[in-house]
Amino acid sequence: MARKETPWLFRTYAGHSTAAASNALYRSNLAKGQTGLSVAFDLPTQTGYDSDHELARGEVGKVGVPVNHLGDMRALFKDIPLEQMNTSMTINATAPWLLALYIAVAEEQGADVAALQGTVQNDIIKEYLSRGTYIAPPKPSLRMITDVAAYTQKHLPKWNPMNICSYHLQEAGATPEQELAFALATACAVLDDLKGKVSAHDFPSMVGRISFFVNAGIRFVTELCKMRAFVDLWDEICLTRYGITEAKYRRFRYGVQVNSLGLTEQQPENNVYRILIEMLAVTLSKNARARAVQLPAWNEALGLPRPWDQQWSLRMQQILAYETDLLEYDDLFDGNPAIDRKVTALKEGARAELAQIDAMGGAVAAIDYMKGRLVEANAERIAKIESKETTVVGVNAWVETTPSPLTAGDGSIMLSDPKAEADQITRLTAWRETRDETAVQAALTALRAAAASGANIMPASIAAAKAGATTGEWGLMVRAAFGEYRAPTGVSRSPSNRTEGLEPIREAVQTLSAKLGRPLKFLVGKPGLDGHSNGAEQIAARARDCGMDIHYEGIRLTPVEIVAAAVEQNAHVIGLSILSGSHIPLIRDTLQKMREAGLSGVPLVVGGIIPEDDARALRAMGVAAVYTPKDFELNRIMLDIVGLVDKTTLAAE
Numbered sequence: 001m002a003r004k005e006t007p008w009l010f011r012t013y014a015g016h017s018t019a020a021a022s023n024a025l026y027r028s029n030l031a032k033g034q035t036g037l038s039v040a041f042d043l044p045t046q047t048g049y050d051s052d053h054e055l056a057r058g059e060v061g062k063v064g065v066p067v068n069h070l071g072d073m074r075a076l077f078k079d080i081p082l083e084q085m086n087t088s089m090t091i092n093a094t095a096p097w098l099l100a101l102y103i104a105v106a107e108e109q110g111a112d113v114a115a116l117q118g119t120v121q122n123d124i125i126k127e128y129l130s131r132g133t134y135i136a137p138p139k140p141s142l143r144m145i146t147d148v149a150a151y152t153q154k155h156l157p158k159w160n161p162m163n164i165c166s167y168h169l170q171e172a173g174a175t176p177e178q179e180l181a182f183a184l185a186t187a188c189a190v191l192d193d194l195k196g197k198v199s200a201h202d203f204p205s206m207v208g209r210i211s212f213f214v215n216a217g218i219r220f221v222t223e224l225c226k227m228r229a230f231v232d233l234w235d236e237i238c239l240t241r242y243g244i245t246e247a248k249y250r251r252f253r254y255g256v257q258v259n260s261l262g263l264t265e266q267q268p269e270n271n272v273y274r275i276l277i278e279m280l281a282v283t284l285s286k287n288a289r290a291r292a293v294q295l296p297a298w299n300e301a302l303g304l305p306r307p308w309d310q311q312w313s314l315r316m317q318q319i320l321a322y323e324t325d326l327l328e329y330d331d332l333f334d335g336n337p338a339i340d341r342k343v344t345a346l347k348e349g350a351r352a353e354l355a356q357i358d359a360m361g362g363a364v365a366a367i368d369y370m371k372g373r374l375v376e377a378n379a380e381r382i383a384k385i386e387s388k389e390t391t392v393v394g395v396n397a398w399v400e401t402t403p404s405p406l407t408a409g410d411g412s413i414m415l416s417d418p419k420a421e422a423d424q425i426t427r428l429t430a431w432r433e434t435r436d437e438t439a440v441q442a443a444l445t446a447l448r449a450a451a452a453s454g455a456n457i458m459p460a461s462i463a464a465a466k467a468g469a470t471t472g473e474w475g476l477m478v479r480a481a482f483g484e485y486r487a488p489t490g491v492s493r494s495p496s497n498r499t500e501g502l503e504p505i506r507e508a509v510q511t512l513s514a515k516l517g518r519p520l521k522f523l524v525g526k527p528g529l530d531g532h533s534n535g536a537e538q539i540a541a542r543a544r545d546c547g548m549d550i551h552y553e554g555i556r557l558t559p560v561e562i563v564a565a566a567v568e569q570n571a572h573v574i575g576l577s578i579l580s581g582s583h584i585p586l587i588r589d590t591l592q593k594m595r596e597a598g599l600s601g602v603p604l605v606v607g608g609i610i611p612e613d614d615a616r617a618l619r620a621m622g623v624a625a626v627y628t629p630k631d632f633e634l635n636r637i638m639l640d641i642v643g644l645v646d647k648t649t650l651a652a653e
Helices: 019-031 043-047 070-076 095-108 125-131 138-155 167-171 176-194 203-207 220-240 268-281 307-323 337-359 367-386 420-434 437-453 457-467 471-482 503-516 534-545 559-569 583-596 612-621 634-652
Strands: 009-011 037-040 086-090 117-120 162-165 210-216 254-258 292-294 521-525 549-552 573-577 604-607 625-627
Touching: 009 307, 019 037, 019 070, 019 307, 043 471, 070 095, 070 420, 086 095, 095 117, 095 138, 095 457, 095 471, 117 162, 125 167, 125 176, 125 367, 138 162, 138 176, 138 203, 138 457, 138 471, 162 167, 162 176, 167 176, 167 210, 176 203, 176 210, 176 220, 176 337, 176 367, 210 220, 210 268, 220 268, 220 337, 254 268, 268 307, 337 367, 367 534, 367 634, 437 457, 437 471, 457 471, 503 634, 521 534, 521 559, 534 549, 534 573, 534 604, 534 634, 559 573, 559 583, 573 583, 573 634, 583 604, 583 612, 604 634, 612 625, 625 634
Parallel strands: 009 292, 037 086, 086 117, 162 210, 210 254, 254 292, 521 549, 521 573, 573 604, 604 625
Antiparallel strands: none
């Protein structure tokens, strides 16, 4: 019998409410056997805003922990010795800043900075394509990614400076071939830029420190083969494109969170099986096994998971690693002809996509192309579920169910602390009042100068962190130096060629448009900082294909901007998508602004991860319809919208 392998790192993606509350959760998870930390930051922190910024309203502490300054980072890691920890920080646009704060806290703890181990995700390209937490345009964003990499090469030799993230590409609908190609194209863009910042001697070891963060979906065999294809293609690229001769530097090093896109609100207990099956795809094949695994909780489609729910997912990993004999054997799939055929096909498809992206000038130049491909691929995925070509148990097949005792009662999901935002802002105000303002302003001036001059952004960021600057002030300097950016939406103005099942809806839209005297105008908006735009894109695309005149500007808009656009566009209906949990304050603000603008008669519909109690509250406020992940039939939503506008028109007459 072979020697039993050391298991992968066990992680749980966690962070909420405040740094102190998240610290308590981390220490509890570590005590339960978690072997690495995976920090989730809230949206203001991810996008470079302080908790008291207008765009942060309702978003503070919702999808992660708010970290505004050095004091927050201290509280986050209180009594957790960073020199002994392996910490993954899911942070991208503000990665230089959060790493700077982490280094500053480690130094305060007396740690040897060179001994720090962990990862910053630091992948901005997928933010333009699928997640939406970017700040600056692509070129300066790429520059900051490689600044972090070059800094770690000199000062944090055990730190992974970039975690190329294909996870959200699959969440946005990417096919396996697209997931492979788009992630590898991003890696090439980074390495091409990094070549000019480290010596030829050090470059191979830096290639060896690039890691990946991938998704594993429910199509178990395909996902397993995708990981084996990733291993082969990365080895091939490192050897042929970059001349990396040492095999250890060509190793495909990846962590994984299994698919959240496929977690269902309907019969959510079925998600336990989905998560387990998806984990097998990234653990069974020894030669393509993940180095770190974090699993979502079974009830994430309903709201925030409780500590017990996260523990359940952790136990799933521990049982596989310690109770089974998986780690005692060589790779179980080497030489399997079915696996080999699928891996070969995936590699061929990925190489074709990579050739297309290279012909366009690389990943940065091909952002518009890749975004459009993702939106179309996601539309095809949804259409297959609607038509039942793809079976989803409990959603479009076997929908009859006995009510689950797991979802019963007030404590079935965790609610974020409604007082956390006010508490965070109070502490932020106190922090600003007690710091040395002269030192802060000097550090910020130096930071902006470094950004403008092309100097490495890290030393000035660390100095600003130690001086007491805030996340919003760091973000302000970056925006001042590089400007802001609005990524492509991927939603073409031209209708697609998908027409099946749309004829009766198109007729209804045409009839109503004739009654209105112009095409039915549907404004789709994304208020707040939530960058998960997949739902909004698919609603806009389907409405377009049904003959509506759509207006969709993309993510990160204030209620004021959305209502102003509705007035300018003379919209007949407004649809808002919010998945971050901030729906109550954002919708309340939007409705108030609509009343002030004389749009009280325009129906407002809302979609997102919205608990039923909140849905009732929204309808009581005046929201015409609320949709959640269980409402997967887009055609029915389109007919609902036509009916709402028609009813409003009749009432006005």
